[in-house]
Amino acid sequence: MREFSQLLDGLVYTRSRNAKLKLIGDYLRRVPDPDRGYALAALTGELDLPAVKPAVVRAIAEERVDPVLLHMSRDYVGDMAETLSLLWPKAIDQPADLDDGTLRLANVVERLAGLGRAEAPGALARMLDHLDASGRYALLKLATGALRIGVSARLAKLALAQAFDLDVDAVEEVWHGIGPPYLPLFAWAEGRGAQPTVENVPVFRPFMLAHPLEGIRLSVDEYAAEWKWDGIRVQIVRAGGETRLYSRAGDDITGSFPDVAGAFDRDGAVDGELLVKGEAQGAAAHGGGAASFNALQQRLGRKAVSQKMLSDYPAFVRLYDILIDGSEDLRPLPWSERRARLEHFAATLDPDRFDVSALIDAPCFDALEAIRGGARDAAIEGVMLKRRDSPYIGGRRVGHWYKWKRDPLVADCVLMYAQRGSGKRSSYYSDYTFGCWAEDGELLPVGKAYFGFTDEELLWLDRFVRNNTVQRFGPVREVEKSLVLEIAFDSIHVSRRHKSGLAMRFPRISRIRTDKPAAEADRLEALRRMVTDTT
CATH class of the missing domain: 3.30.470.30 (DNA ligase/mRNA capping enzyme)
Structure with missing residues (x-):
């Protein structure tokens, strides 16, 4: 697990696309089969360990860590894997790692894949006992399939192609005909085998x-x-x-x-x-x-x-x-x-x-x-x-x-609630719920947005949320209804799931309207006139 955890650490703290390609490529050239194949499957979202889900991780976490401390820490950090990797209690005389190969990446994957829902939690906990914080983070991300480290499946495949001087489209065309740990793919990449063929297999071709x-x-x-x-x-x-x-x-x-x-x-x-x-x-x-x-x-x-x-x-x-x-x-x-x-x-x-x-x-x-x-x-x-x-x-x-x-629609809405983001935004209130005025004067939510603003605007909005909080609901803060946001969106539709009866498609914050009083924000009636269907 050490090589894989070091790879994840490197990818998490690297913003450069070219640097990420090099990190993945170097790992794939250096690490032997089948470890590198399982790592590639994790990076591309192709690794599935059905017995280990987020609920399982929460359950074993609450057995080892005080639940109140755990959830308060999770709200602050914004990621359960990172939180648990730091909080997981460990015996003083416990070795940092097992030296019998049990925690080799391939062994971890194959062990967890072969267990049922009853046995998997205990096995996962024992693995966590023998890892350091970086290893625990890597294991939890691997097991739940929730990497979220800024690497798309296409980027990981491109890294493979560049590392072994292959055509990335040729890799894409055989990808779905092989499967983890991709032994024929690596044999072809290293010149030890022929290019895999996918005759009579309905494989994906790049769009x-x-x-x-x-x-x-x-x-x-x-x-x-x-x-x-x-x-x-x-x-x-x-x-x-x-x-x-x-x-x-x-x-x-x-x-x-x-x-x-x-x-x-x-x-x-x-x-x-x-x-x-x-x-x-x-x-x-x-x-x-x-x-x-x-x-x-x-x-x-x-x-x-x-x-x-x-x-x-x-x-x-x-x-x-x-x-x-x-x-x-x-x-x-x-x-x-x-x-x-x-x-x-x-x-x-x-x-x-x-x-x-x-x-x-x-x-x-x-x-x-x-x-x-x-x-x-x-x-x-x-x-x-x-x-x-x-x-x-x-x-x-x-x-x-x-x-x-087509040009987006726009509406002036009032900020109502804010929640911490995840990953790099876990320290900022970056997810915003906004609403418009109903006929009776009530402010009702019409959408939620977490992009469209610059880094400087994020800092400004985060300060506004902290300085204007009126109530807290766990990780969510209700704010004073005084800030108007201009929201751009592709379309708006009737929705039975929302109290306002409306749902926006692709809402994003296009402007912070400090020049406009909240009372002058749009009414629901104006948004209803933008509805293009009732489906």
């Missing part, structure tokens, strides 16, 4: 991504325009008689959407937007039939999907592109040819589950700008512009695809 359209005017003769839908980007792959759905991050989400997976019965790989059926306001004008993201949220993250959920929130995919048709790789073809192939491919699929995103007919860029400005469909996030001769290339490539998001 082609777009750059924001900022200060650029494009020719509609060179670029095709289509709507950017507000769902989640997915890739659907069928091979070897099996269909899988992947998120943009490469996570397998097939289990959450069995209705979509079951309907995709033709070998190939397509790129599209996962949506829920509905008749949002204005949807028909844009080839719609999609409900707002608020409806899709009812389906996200569910490992088991009930028949009622399938019936109430039927999912479908609006297709953007085609990567593979049967066994033919279409990615090198220009977009215009792939579009024709996509329309032909989609015509053979279940029309209740799949359709093709409509193109926008605009004679010039000015006309396209006017069309975009008038689109306030709840399911539309903006416009995509795709160069007609562009191949499908993983990642962001300048000049090929652009995303042109």
Whole structure:
């Protein structure tokens, strides 16, 4: 565990992307199999130890540490793993580490993976007994899968590719066909084995991504325009008689959407937007039939999907592109040819589950700008512009695809509550709940935001919270209702879960309005007029 704990320490205290790539790469070259494979699985979120969950960690913590002290410390530190690593009591005569290999990373993972829910807590506690604070932190992060150290799955794979001079897209394409501890992958990387093949396996291919359209005017003769839908980007792959759905991050989400997976019965790989059926306001004008993201949220993250959920929130995919048709790789073809192939491919699929995103007919860029400005469909996030001769290339490539998001909505809201952040923000009140005035004069919450402000504004807001606290509820502080925040958000929807009856989509703080009295903040009535659907 020592090598792994040192890696995590280094990553936690390193902000530079290049420095993180070097730390991970050096670790992967230096550490032997299978330890490095399990470490890579932890960094990419592919390691699952089902018998060890956050509730298990809390339970063993409360057995060893005074519960009041534990939870007060957790509120201050902001992270249970860090708190427990510092508070865990240890016998004076206990060795710092075991020397029999028990705490080697691979042994720890395989031991915990082989235990049931009854045995795992005791085994985890005994491991914690023989580690120092850094090792305890690493073990708890590893066991719960909640690393949160500023390393994405893509960054970890890029570090692997750079360390062994591999193409990161080639790594992505075999990733889901191997699995931890990735022995064939490392054998290939070190020249000890052939490049892994994934024939007849529905593997993930890297998505082609777009750059924001900022200060650029494009020719509609060179670029095709289509709507950017507000769902989640997915890739659907069928091979070897099996269909899988992947998120943009490469996570397998097939289990959450069995209705979509079951309907995709033709070998190939397509790129599209996962949506829920509905008749949002204005949807028909844009080839719609999609409900707002608020409806899709009812389906996200569910490992088991009930028949009622399938019936109430039927999912479908609006297709953007085609990567593979049967066994033919279409990615090198220009977009215009792939579009024709996509329309032909989609015509053979279940029309209740799949359709093709409509193109926008605009004679010039000015006309396209006017069309975009008038689109306030709840399911539309903006416009995509795709160069007609562009191949499908993983990642962001300048000049090929652009995303042109619609302008955000804004509202003036009053700060109501604040909570400490986590990780690097654990010492600051950085999570803010804000509200608007109801007709009877009551201030009701309409959203929560924790980004949009600068580091200097964070310091200012933290001071305001500390100096204007009127009540405390554990880690949450209620503040004097005197500060107005201008909130930008993508859309707003009816919500039965919130007392105000409203929920914002992607709220962020765009301005601190010290110039505006709280009494002049927006009313709920003004926000209701911005609602684009009732789904």
